[in-house]
Amino acid sequence: MNHDAYPDYYLADILRETKTIALVGASPKPERPSYRVMAFLLRKGYRVIPVNPGHAGGTILDQPVVARLADIGEPIDMVDVFRAASALPALVDEILALPALPKVIWGQLSVRDDAAAAKAEAAGIKVVMDRCPAIEYPRLVG
Template sequence: MPLTSDADIAELLTETRTIALIGASDRPGRPSYGVMKVLQDWGYRVLPVNPQITGEHVHGEYVWRELGQIGEPIDMVDIFRRPEAAGEAVDAAIAAGAKSVWMQIGVVNEAAAARAEAAGLKVVMDRCPAIELPRLRVPRR
């Protein structure tokens, strides 16, 4: 069952250090662009993933084509994809050894969440960490 309590979500955000952001954008008007910056400002290492802009840089970080290329431990995978595409991102997160998946506001995929949980990952759906961090008063790093 996805995490829903404030305490569980705050704990997840506190224990997380490295976030891979699937669906990262280099366009300032896109939500993922702003969320990535907020997460960085909060002290997280955020690794952008987007096959359309692979090799470019967003907020100073190299953009990866896919999770499997990153080659370093990932605590959380933040998913900016349509709900029907979230399953592929969750499967990649499981394969990459991530500890949790976070599906953004409007992204709900129960089957993908169940697969993630069965693989031992924590799951958050239909929320945004950039909203939850200040709301839950998670300390900056």
Template sequence: MSDTDDFLRKILKRSKVIAVVGVSMNTVRPSYYVARYLSLKGYRVIPVNPGHAGKTLFGETVVADLSEISAPVDMVDIFRRSEAVPPIVDQALAHLPTLKTIWMQIGVEHAAAAAKAEAQGIDVIQNRCPKIEYQRLFGELRMGGFATGVISSKL
């Protein structure tokens, strides 16, 4: 399925629990501020990063990998290199039947892993950011520093 606005909007509305694979504890990293934004929008964000397992982020305990999550997961958001995607998708598929979406961040794509997930009935988004799409589709781009209508060379 193509990533139409209606398709993306449907995914963002139906998702409630998002596991973010590759989330950073560093507040200036995109994986941190995307996960934080999603948590502030009411999503339950489960942080996944083996280097920070056991720490707390956004009120949740960081887990080493998806196999450690016992809660139902609606979406897996992947902040890893494309070559790391196949085993992540394999772990994500263990969360069927609640898993509905695998979302690969900007710059992350893997056709074979996407096809495997889609064959299991999972919606797959590649090379996009849920934070940017949420802001774009729900009228919040101004809050994200985009399309402010102000042109200036002054800081």
């Protein structure tokens, strides 16, 4: 996949088919982009599971927070990444160790690592990087 430009249908299909999202790097602070994007996704009807070891056991936007992806007790469709791009390779390794792989890894704005993406894609996972679903959803889905 060319990660410099995505066809609209590719992003739209992902956004339409996704139901459950693990949001890695979720923040309980309303001023943080991850909080605002999580609120947007919840309003659009997605099930969003916040992942943040520093807030595990608490809640963000009334959703229980887990420490890591392996703590999620259900299949997830997408992992939405609000971490530094340098964290993506280790996160892909964590994702590949899950018993059920997600269909998509979505790296937020500025989150891009082509080698990590290639590794995920080799395992059959779609990858989007340097995009925000809260920007793409209104543009492509409505």
